[in-house]
Amino acid sequence: MISRARRLYPFYFVGLMLGLAVRSYQDPTGAFVALPMGLLGLPTPGSPADYLYPLNSSYWSLFAEWLANVALVLFFWRLRSQALLIVTVAGAGALLWVWRETGTLHGGFHWADIGVGLARVAFAFPLGMLLYQAFVRFDLGRFRAQPSWLGAALPILILPCFFGLPDLLIVLIVFPVLVLAGAAFEPHWPSLPLWLGEVSYPLYCLHAPLQVAVRFVAVRSPWPEVVGLLGFCAVLMVTAVAVYVVQRQRRYTSPIPATT
Numbered sequence: 001m002i003s004r005a006r007r008l009y010p011f012y013f014v015g016l017m018l019g020l021a022v023r024s025y026q027d028p029t030g031a032f033v034a035l036p037m038g039l040l041g042l043p044t045p046g047s048p049a050d051y052l053y054p055l056n057s058s059y060w061s062l063f064a065e066w067l068a069n070v071a072l073v074l075f076f077w078r079l080r081s082q083a084l085l086i087v088t089v090a091g092a093g094a095l096l097w098v099w100r101e102t103g104t105l106h107g108g109f110h111w112a113d114i115g116v117g118l119a120r121v122a123f124a125f126p127l128g129m130l131l132y133q134a135f136v137r138f139d140l141g142r143f144r145a146q147p148s149w150l151g152a153a154l155p156i157l158i159l160p161c162f163f164g165l166p167d168l169l170i171v172l173i174v175f176p177v178l179v180l181a182g183a184a185f186e187p188h189w190p191s192l193p194l195w196l197g198e199v200s201y202p203l204y205c206l207h208a209p210l211q212v213a214v215r216f217v218a219v220r221s222p223w224p225e226v227v228g229l230l231g232f233c234a235v236l237m238v239t240a241v242a243v244y245v246v247q248r249q250r251r252y253t254s255p256i257p258a259t260t
Contacts, residue, residue, distance in 0.1 A: 012059070031055060071125075
């Protein structure tokens with residue numbers, strides 16, 4: 001957990017500084033009040049617009065991940081499959097309750113809907129551990145998934161959105177199946193998924209403040225399409241820099257062992 005934080009915190013810090021630059025123009029006082037908590041990886045109580053992380057709204061999920069890792073160190077590592085199953089079912093029940101009350105699973109980045117984010121991680125984290133145990137115990141790797149199998153999940157993505165039902169079905173059923181299928185799938189070009197996995201974290205840390213900056217400029221510009229295109233180019237540049245940094249890190253650091 002510590003080695004993971006040491007490797008990923010630089011990207012977290014860059015995303016925080018980028019968010020500080022963007023928010024300082026809109027609300028200088030609020031931005032610098034939120035900075036100390038952000039540097040510590042903690043949410044900011046009473047922040048503007050009710051964000052947990054006003055400098056980078058996407059960091060709410062990293063906070064939820066950290067809470068899940070603390071729970072892993074303190075409790076989950078000693079749980080057997082049966083106990084993990086009970087925890088996972090309880091998390092699924094929390095998701096069902098959230099869906100029934102709000103009609104959606106979209107939330108977690110505001111203080112008002114922090115329960116949504118906690119419910120999401122309460123289901124997803126123990127489920128990931130359970131899937132890993134099942135994959136090893138039943139040797140599911142011997143079943144080689146085919147790319148055509150992924151087509152079976154596409155129809156649910158075009159269902160009408162009846163009170164968030166497609167989201168619920170995707171989270172509870174489709175995503176776990178895709179995780180197992182992906183674990184059993186051997187790509188012909190492994191470098192591509194490896195590259196996508198390496199660059200995903202840097203992009204996640206940087207996309208929210210970049211999006212806010214592009215939107216802020218676009219709504220005030222007589223050429224919003226041009227601003228959008230420049231924003232897309234900025235994302236490409238950030239991706240290139242992130243890939244370079246990740247590759248350099250890989251030369252000097254050992255791979256992070258799986259926590260599950």
